[in-house]
Amino acid sequence: MSDTFFDYAAHDIEIRSDLAECFNVYWRQLSAAGTWFTASERIAIAAESRAAFDCALCLRRKNALSPSSITGTHTAVTDLPPVMVEAIHKVITDQARITESYVTELRENGLSEAAYVELVGITVTVFSIDEFHRAMGLPLEALPEPSDTLSPSMYSPPQATHGTGFVAMLPSDGAVGHEEDLWINRTANVHRALSLVPNAVREWVAVMKSQYMSMTDIATMQQEFDRSLSRAQMEIVAARVSSYNDCFY
Amino acid sequence: MMLRLSVNHDETSSDMDLITGESRDALKDVPLSAELAAFAESIAKRDEEDALSIFRESLAAASSQEVVVDAAAVAANFQRMVRIADSTGIPLDSPQRTFSETVWNELKLDKMSRAHK
Numbered sequence: 001m002s003d004t005f006f007d008y009a010a011h012d013i014e015i016r017s018d019l020a021e022c023f024n025v026y027w028r029q030l031s032a033a034g035t036w037f038t039a040s041e042r043i044a045i046a047a048e049s050r051a052a053f054d055c056a057l058c059l060r061r062k063n064a065l066s067p068s069s070i071t072g073t074h075t076a077v078t079d080l081p082p083v084m085v086e087a088i089h090k091v092i093t094d095q096a097r098i099t100e101s102y103v104t105e106l107r108e109n110g111l112s113e114a115a116y117v118e119l120v121g122i123t124v125t126v127f128s129i130d131e132f133h134r135a136m137g138l139p140l141e142a143l144p145e146p147s148d149t150l151s152p153s154m155y156s157p158p159q160a161t162h163g164t165g166f167v168a169m170l171p172s173d174g175a176v177g178h179e180e181d182l183w184i185n186r187t188a189n190v191h192r193a194l195s196l197v198p199n200a201v202r203e204w205v206a207v208m209k210s211q212y213m214s215m216t217d218i219a220t221m222q223q224e225f226d227r228s229l230s231r232a233q234m235e236i237v238a239a240r241v242s243s244y245n246d247c248f249y
Numbered sequence: 250m251m252l253r254l255s256v257n258h259d260e261t262s263s264d265m266d267l268i269t270g271e272s273r274d275a276l277k278d279v280p281l282s283a284e285l286a287a288f289a290e291s292i293a294k295r296d297e298e299d300a301l302s303i304f305r306e307s308l309a310a311a312s313s314q315e316v317v318v319d320a321a322a323v324a325a326n327f328q329r330m331v332r333i334a335d336s337t338g339i340p341l342d343s344p345q346r347t348f349s350e351t352v353w354n355e356l357k358l359d360k361m362s363r364a365h366k
Contacts, residue, residue, distance in 0.1 A: 015318050053295070095335040103338075120336045128329035135292045135321035137302055166338035189339040190330065204329065211326035228315035229323070232279045237289040237323040244293035247331035 005141055013136065022210040023129050023141070026203060030122065031144035035153050035197045036115040037122075039146035044078040045119055046126040046143050048085055051077040052092035062094050083109040087116060091123045096246055103166040113167050114156060114196050121200030125207055132211065160196050170195040183215065191215055212238070284308040285320055292324040 005027050006020040030046060033039050052058055055075040061067035076085045087106055090098060106116055130140050157179055160168040169192045175182040179198050183191055194200040205215060212218075212234065213225065223231045241247075276282040288304040296304075309317045 014314055016315075016322075019318075019322060091332055091336050095332045098335050098338070100338055117337075120333065124329040124332045124336070127332065128325045131292065131328045132321055132325035134295075134298075135288075135301070135305070135324055136318065137298060137305065164339060166336075169337070188342050190334055193333050193337040193339050204333070208326055208329075211322040227319050228313060229285075229319045230279075233281060233285055234319070234323050236276065236279060236282055236285050237320050238327045240286045240289035241293040241324050241327040242331060244290055245328075245331040247327075247334060 005144065008138075011138055013138070015136070016210070018210045019132070022207055026125060026129065026207055027141070027144045028147070029199075029203050030126070031147040033148055033150035033152055034118055034122075035155055035199055036112070036118045037152055039148050039150070041080070042122055043143050043146060044080050045084070045088060045122045048076065048078050048080060048088045049092055049123045049126050050130065050140065051075065052089040055089050055093070058089045058093040067094060067097055081110065083111045084119060087111060087119055088123050091120055092127060098166075100166045117167055117194050118197045118200055121194050121197060121204060125204045128204075128207060128211065155198075157195070157198055164189060165193060167193075168196050169193060170198075187215065188219075281308070281312055281316065284311050288317075288320055289324045292321070293328065 006023045008015040008020055030042055031039055032042075034042050037045065057070065057072040057074050060072070061070045064070050074082070074085045074089055076082075078085070080088075083106055090102070103113070103116060107113055111119070133140050155178075157170060157174075157177075159174045159176065159179070160170055161174075162168045170179060170182070172186040172189075172192060174192075174195075175184070175187070179195070182195065182198060182201055191201070191205070194204070208214075213222065216222075217225070221231075225231070225234075227234070229237075276286075284304075284307055288308045291301045291304040305317055305321075308320060
């Protein structure tokens with residue numbers, strides 16, 4: 001795989017090297033077989049996440065009081081199954097109206113709960129990298145080519161349980177065994193949210209560490225960073241984005 | 250809530266009107282608060298480049314390119330976080346909810362139907 005992804009020097013713009021490094025690491029992960037998807041499928045999910053805002057059906061649904069009343073076909077750019085395109089586009093364009101019954105319906109249409117979790121992880125992590133580029137006025141990075149043709153591992157952590165959200169996840173004190181690296185002792189729900197697919201957590205948390213801060217720094221209210229912004233300034237940005245998105249979390 | 254904790258740590262005021270978009274004058278004790286909030290809002294709204302670049306350049310003019318990079322990175326991060334929370338239907342953690350009752354009211358979170366699911 002090319003190691004020239006996220007070469008910001010080519011754009012004559014100074015960007016912290018740890019951002020380019022973590023984005024490159026994620027691109028390598030994206031290009032390899034995952035837990036429930038092959039490398040090709042993971043990259044296709046990424047491509048579909050980029051197409052969501054150009055989908056006419058998604059736009060009509062976003063503007064509708066009842067999105068489920070709007071029928072039609074998504075404007076897809078991949079050959080992924082329609083249920084996957086539906087989920088990817090929804091996560092990007094209308095995530096606020098995802099409900100438990102919606103996730104159940106996806107499952108009934110062939111997208112397993114664990115596959116949905118991996119799909120969400122890819123969709124949102126690619127989106128956050130793309131959003132950084134858009135915020136900086138940079139073109140989106142070319143997606144990687146598949147680096148392998150391996151089958152997905154289909155690993156499922158045995159301690160995952162239902163009861164917190166729409167999908168099974170590790171208990172707050174459930175980072176044990178193969179998952180002991182995910183967190184120490186107990187953690188917040190958002191950290192647990194994608195833990196039915198542990199690698200999905202590992203991947204987005206690593207990107208978050210460079211874009212924002214580590215989970216440890218969040219929990220300990222760390223105030224000193226190797227950043228040009230103070231903690232309070234970072235939280236103003238975080239809070240304004242979250243407020244606009246109606247994110248109560 | 251992290252904002253409240255953070256500004257309280259710095260002993261600055263923490264008027265949440267800046268966060269809800271109701272006032273650009275709040276949180277004046279935090280340097281660049283208005284420019285940062287405006288840039289963040291433009292990213293969240295997914296403004297076209299013509300509009301977004303105005304806020305990006307305004308922030309850069311008031312600070313530095315490094316600040317713009319760091320602000321863009323934080324904003325991009327939270328474009329992801331809301332989607333993780335909403336896609337999985339996680340509730341606010343209990344201790345957080347207890348702690349955040351005041352912030353909850355200031356941000357008018359009870360108006361959001363998803364806050365109760």
